[in-house]
Amino acid sequence: MSNLKTLIEQMTLEEKAGLCSGDNFWRTKVVERLGIPAINLSDGPHGLRAQGEEQDHLGVNDSKPATCFPTAAGLASSWSVERLEQLGAALGDEAQTEGLHVVLGPGANIKRSPLCGRNFEYFSEDPMLSSHLAAAHIRGTQSRGVGSSLKHFAANNQEHRRMSVDARIDERTLREIYLASFEHAVKEARPWTVMCAYNRLNGEYCSEHSRLLTDILRDEWGFEGFVVSDWGAVNERVPGLEAGMELEMPASGGERDAQIVAAVKEGRLEEAVLDRAVERLLRITFRAHDARKDSAEFDAEAHHQLARHIARDSMVLLQNDGTLPLSNEHRVAVIGEFAERPRYQGGGSSHVNATRVETLLEALRSRDASLDYTKGFEIDRDAPDQQLEQDAATAASHADVAVLCLGLPERHESEGYDRTHLNLPANQLALIEAVARVQPNTVVVLANGSPIAMPWVGQVSAILEGYLGGQAVGAALADLLYGEVSPSGKLAETFPQRLEDTPAHLNFPGEGDVVRYGEGIFVGYRHYDTLGTEPLFPFGHGLSYSRFDYANLTLSASDFDGQGSLTISCDITNSGEREASEIVQLYLSDQTQTVPVATQALRGFDRVALAPGETARVELRLTRRDFCWYDAQRGDWRLPTGTFEVRIGASSRDIRLSQTLDVQGDDVALPVIDRNTLxxxxxxxxxxxxxxxxxxxxxxxxxxxxxxxxxxxxxxxxxxxxxxxxxxxxxxxxxxxxxxxxxxxxxxxxxxx
Known part of the structure; x- marks a missing residue:
């Protein structure tokens, strides 16, 4: 610390201001005379996007080859802290190889509406699941001496007018949902940097929101790194610096550096504020260079296989009447252009130049599957093609099983704009009708970054949600379709029956530059479960080729006073005939009626792999915070007194075990006393x-x-x-x-x- 202060004392005002913005799109400035190096940053939630001289932010120009892993929408469905750490470590290894110091990601924003064009890059509608997976991602990357940049802080829940929109969120909702999605990751994983969002939050741009960036992020949560702007997110540079936003990216051509210098000279900005920002930047800069491995390299094939294993752990079997798994004895009609032109990643700034891409057709042919392939539809257009449909129907009628490879083309969902509906393209809907009419054993394999409506759900026998499965997507799908492994993913978001059922429907994307979060805390399954609205597929849902029994729920105490922790235990038995993994979910139902609450909230989870007949004792812990609601009037978390129900389930709608618990909460606080007190x-x-x-x-x-x-x-x-x-x-x-x-x-x- 003292060495940094000494170094800062030797810097000119212009040099200090210059360190607060980039040198180009991906690199910070150097100060050669003082030995201050630059750091290199790269997009990378699910794969690096290191570019050469032709640099840009939105993936227009090609980047260097890198492993493309599944996007966060799929990763979250693995509910696997272990897999997220492995992925983060792999990104760190590749970053070291490319001479990168900070990887931009993961994205921990809440999936408020399935229409958000960037949902493929975010984990979940639930803040607990999102923040724990983000923490694992960060731990993995930073274990390799490469920094993570947790983003986009905060409330970046839509792409529509994202650089100007004002997210109006009440304090309780902000704390319990939108900030909670970041909080655990910041406190537990300690990311080197946090990226502030484009949007405004309750009137203030996130890039100059002192309460967000200083009062909460630093003073409450203990963040010690630096805050970087999203690319082009800076509104006013000097207020941003005062608020706690240290690094502006990309380069501003010296314009905003000059603004900082002028503000100091004119007495509008204390030089101590600038010095503090520079110290934070230098601390991370030197840490990154101390951790640099000059001879680093990675095994591209090993990373490809890791991408395959992560993808198959992330895919979700939504529906199955017994048609799956397939065997080589089945004659299979593979239909749909996605089988040979897979959509395996999202669009925009996270676009990865994959080291190689394994298609489903390649994977099936390599295992000598008996198949016929027909195109079925064209990815690049939405209009139905009767000839392609007829060819597909003919192939399906001559097969034992039809596998339809469907999904959303990249132009339907991407960074920069939101979706306007939940439907598949018209040509794919027509294809389902044509094939299901002649083939009762129809399996739909989906490639999409967010939920879709499925009015055809009753016409098909099985649905495998592949999300955007990364470069090994074909091999992963083949592994699951043919039962090499059992599907084990579970939804980290609710699939609605229709758009009108979604929590934010009446408030998304807002009016002009204002979007009101009128649904409050009732986001995702909290909305569906509390209102009793039947989803298409519920949060936490996912089928297996095996089956699991839940038994012997025990609580370490019959009451809880907020001190220490409470251990929740139960037995999970694989009662099927295949090795498989189950994701055990712990929900807590607050029945005290102290304040309006959701029917239940996720408070713990575990992923357990079991051999046939094997039983495992699963233990989960609850702490005071798990029982609390946020009292905005007092600015603190409150523990209510009364009855709670502990619920263990296979999904939010498949609760297997439950037990009540008495909680002795905080003393009831007096309201503000005045003439109008009731x-x-x-x-x-x-x-x-x-x-x-x-x-x-x-x-x-x-x-x-x-x-x-x-x-x-x-x-x-x-x-x-x-x-x-x-x-x-x-x-x-x-x-x-x-x-x-x-x-x-x-x-x-x-x-x-």
Missing amino acids: LGDLQRREDATRVLRQHLADIADELPMLNDLMAREGGDDLMNAMGHYLPLRALVSFSGFTEARLENLLKDLKALA
Whole structure:
């Protein structure tokens, strides 16, 4: 620390300001005379995008070959902390080979609406799952001496007008959903950098949001790295620097460096603020160079096989009537251009130049599968083609099974714009009709980055959600279709029946530059479960070629006071005939009715691999925070008193075990005491009720609505309800209570706080 301060003292004002912006698209500036090196950054949530001289941000120009892993939408469906760490480590190894110091990713934004064009790059609709997987990704990358840049902080939940839109989110929702998706990853994995989002949050651009970047990120969560802007996200540079945004990317041609210099010289910016930013930048810069491995290399084939294993752990068997798995004895009609031109990654800035791509057709032919291939539809157009459909139907009618390779073309979902509907292209819908009409054993294999509507779900026998499965997607699909391994992925997001059922439907994408998060905390399954709306496929859903029994739920205690932790244990048995993995999900249902809450919330998970007949004892832990809600009025997490139900399930809609638990929560806090405080709110505290009785005893007969408060037997329900919602000031209006007495009452109540 002292060495950095000494170094900063030797820098000119211009040199310090210059370090706060890039030298070009992907590199920071050097200060040669002081031995300050540059650091190189690269996109990389699911594969590196290191470019040569022709640099850009949106993937227009080719990058150097790198392993393309499945995107976050698929990765999250593995629910595997181990796999995410392995992927992160592989990215770190490749980054060391390319001389990169920071990898931009992972993206931990919440999937608020399935229409968001960048959902393929985000993990989940649930903040607990998202933040734990993001933490694993970061740990893996940084274990190789390469920094991660957790993004996009915060509330970047749509692409529509993303560089100007103002996300209006109430404080409780912000804390419990949108910030919680980042919080654990920051606290536990300690990313070297955090990338601020393009959008505004409650009126302030994230790039100059001091409460977000300093009060919460640094002071509350303990972040010690530097904040980098999303590329082009800077609104006003000097306020951004003051707010805690240290590095502007890409280069600004010196324009904003000059703004910083001028602000210091004119006394509008304290030089100490600039020095603090430079110190944060230098700390990471020197850490990155100290960890540099000049002779680093990676095994491209080993990484390809890792991509294959991760992909097959991430794919979700949504539906199966027994048609899957296939065998080489089946004559299979493989239909759909995605079988030979796979969509294996998302579009935009995360576009990876894969070292090689393994298609489904290649993988099936390499295993000597009995198949015929027909194109079925053209990826590059949406209009139906009757000849292609007829050829596909003919092939399907002569086969034992038809495998339809369908999905969303890249032009339907990408960074930069949102989707407008949930449908497959018209030519694919027509193809399903034509094939299912002649072949009862029809399997649909999907390639998409976010949920789609499936009005045809009842016409097909099996559906395998492949998401965007990376460069080994073909081999992974073949492994699952032919039962080399059992499917084990489970949805990290809800698939709705229709767009109108989605939580944000009435508030997405907003009006002009304002989007109101009117659904509040009821995002994803919280919405569907609380309203009782039936999804197409629920959060946490995924089928297997085996089956699992759940038994012997035990809690380490029958009550909980918020101290320490609570251990939840149960037995999981593979009662099938195949080795398989199960994802055990722990949900907590707050039944205290203290505040409006979702019916249940995910609070833990574990992925367990079991041989046929094997039983494993799964242990999960709950801590105080898992039971809490965020009290915006007091700016703190509150533990309610009452009954909770612990639920263990195979999905959010498939709860296998449950047990109730008594919680002794925090003392009930008094509301803010003033003339408009309601009598009913004060009755939640015994001491406040005592004070009220003392002051109001002589006027009880004048106000029948005080019956409940005075603890009389019986009483009129209407009167009691009116008394509950009576503000203190109304005592003067409806009785002989005077203003002077009211002031004395307020004084005594305030003394209780």
